[in-house]
Amino acid sequence: MPSPLKALCGALAATLLAVSPAVADQSTVDGAAPSADPVRVMPLGDSITQGGSIGGYRLDLGAKLRSAGRTVDFVGSLADGPGSMPDRNHEGHPGWTIAQVDGNVVNWLRTYTPRTILLHIGTNDMYGSDPAGAPRRLSALVDKITAQAPGADVFVSTIIPIRFADATVRAYNAAIVPLLRAKAAAGKRVHVVDMYPAVPVSDLPDGIHPNAAGYSKMATVWFNALSAVPGSIGDPPAPGGTCTATPRVVGSWGGGFQAEVTVTNPTAAAITGWTVRFALPGGHAVTQLWGGTADGSGTVTNAPYNGTISPNASVVFGFIASGSGAAAVGTADCASA
Incomplete structure (x- = not known):
């Protein structure tokens, strides 16, 4: 045996x-x-x-x-x-x-x-x-x-x-x-x-x-x-800290839409920089952006003038996306420096 x-x-x-x-x-x-x-x-x-x-x-x-x-x-x-x-x-x-x-x-x-x-x-x-x-x-x-x-x-x-x-x-x-x-x-x-x-x-x-x-x-x-496509090569390394990002569509037309994202600091201390990731519908791409900087990793970081956010305060960045299909912005993730 x-x-x-x-x-x-x-x-x-x-x-x-x-x-x-x-x-x-x-x-x-x-x-x-x-x-x-x-x-x-x-x-x-x-x-x-x-x-x-x-x-x-x-x-x-x-x-x-x-x-x-x-x-x-x-x-x-x-x-x-x-x-x-x-x-x-x-x-x-x-x-x-x-x-x-x-x-x-x-x-x-x-x-x-x-x-x-x-x-x-x-x-x-x-x-x-x-x-x-x-x-x-x-x-x-x-x-x-x-x-x-x-x-x-x-x-x-x-x-x-x-x-x-x-x-x-x-x-x-x-x-x-x-x-x-x-x-x-x-x-x-x-x-x-x-x-x-x-x-x-x-x-x-x-x-x-x-x-x-x-x-x-x-x-x-x-x-x-x-x-430019979130998730296709995983998520970029996120900086430390905590913030929130709330997107909304503010206008749409055939072939595109305009949206804005509100970045909020819910903590008791000021933050000195932020990074936001969000998803767009298939076929859409951001063609204009203000109040932030695209960093080449499918994300948006703060502009030089709005990186510091006081406790319980917010800043806003906006963009125009072009493409076919319904106007929408997926859930946004935010990390602060």
């Missing part, structure tokens, strides 16, 4: 062997042990996502996320980039078309369960047999992604230029933007990212793939888009 100790060891070994790839392959952005609940981000696309030996935009995007204090785990079945790159996982498949990604994406989503998806795809369709049908194929791909992962934020970018197919790329980009915005207006967590103007042809040595400078520019665009 086997001993209880041997039985226990056998059960433990079976458990370890049963760990799913999504867990066994997990990496962190800082190379250390995984922190609590990292946000799982899937870079998805073709060779421009894979990025060759330099790691593409993923190298600088990871650095920007770490500098912003975000805990993010890039996920996917592939791993590329320099050995020193802290997080090398992705789903960027060189040479692949929209249809090829479509044929595999459900399995990837089930395996790696991303919270956020960065999709840049369509370049290989531009010099294929049916570039005119590419917008329709992309629309179907995004529908498949949102059906399989309805809780994920899906950032879909226009594709960067191709030196020898610029007119075709421009036509594709012009066609996909309204399709994607319609999905966002219907309540899907789809976000349009305009990547085309970020990378000049001079940063494409072969006319298709960026050099390090071009990939760095892509990283900046991705980072700014992620930072």
